[in-house]
Amino acid sequence: MSDEKKSFRFLSRDEIRTLFDRFRAAEPEPKSELIAPNAFTLLVSVVLSAQTTDKSVNKATAELYKIADTPAAMAALGEEKLISYIRSIGLYRSKAAHVIALSRILADRYDGQVPDTREALESLPGVGRKTANVVLNVVFHQPTMPVDTHLLRISPRMGLSDGKTPEAVEKDLLRVIPQEYLEHAHHWLILHGRYICTARKPQCSACPAADLCPKNNLDGV
Secondary structure, X not given: OOHHHHHOOOOOHHHHHHHHHHHHHHOOOOOXXXXXXXXXXXXXXXXXXXXXXXXXXXXXXXXXXXXXXXXXXXXXXXXXXXXHXXXXXXXXXXXXXXXXXXXXXXXXHOXXXXXXXXXXXXXXXXXXXXXXXXXXXXXXXXXXXXXXXXXXXXXXXXXXXXXXXXXXXXXHHHHHOOHHHHHHHHHHHHHHHHXXXXXXXXXXXXXXXXXXXXXXXXXXX
16 A cells, blocks of 8 residues: 555545635636637537647637537538647547537537536537536536546545545545535636646645645655
8 A cells, every 4th residue: 555545634624615715715716728609619629628738629729619619510510621620639530520420419409509417418429427517517507526637636635535536536526525615616626736736746835725735744845
């Protein structure tokens, strides 16, 4: 058993409140870094963002969304034309197939609207639990917890979850984070993991939670 596993402890309820109060004070209304003009384009951007960065997706979609920002327009574009816009993104062929297929379904079955239920979203090609959670949270303001690589990595470090899978971490975070913070919690944690609690060189001196962090205290940083 690793030292980190042996030393793991969940933050207390009061510590978690303090942590998220600090996140809220620093960034009261955190937003997704994906640039999308509407619910449909956000869904597309999240599908495209798998295994790549938001910055790469934004660069590829800046021109795309000028001509295809509805399901009907995207479906009319077709896979090969879509590929010409997203070729710089990893797995672009499979992603293009998913985007065109889900666009056709939305146009034909949902009158061009993005559905607001997990079941309907996860039935769309290329849409898994994390993507559905992002759409439900960002578009419909539901208190979901999309777990990406950042949350999977930092949640154990911060004493918020000892889970090893996205599903386990999601379950822990929804259990330990008070309801009042849940709408924005995943954005705060993603931004924290992306810019402060980084994988290679965590910026502990700039961390608003350095005094709370079990990993930080253990290492004596």
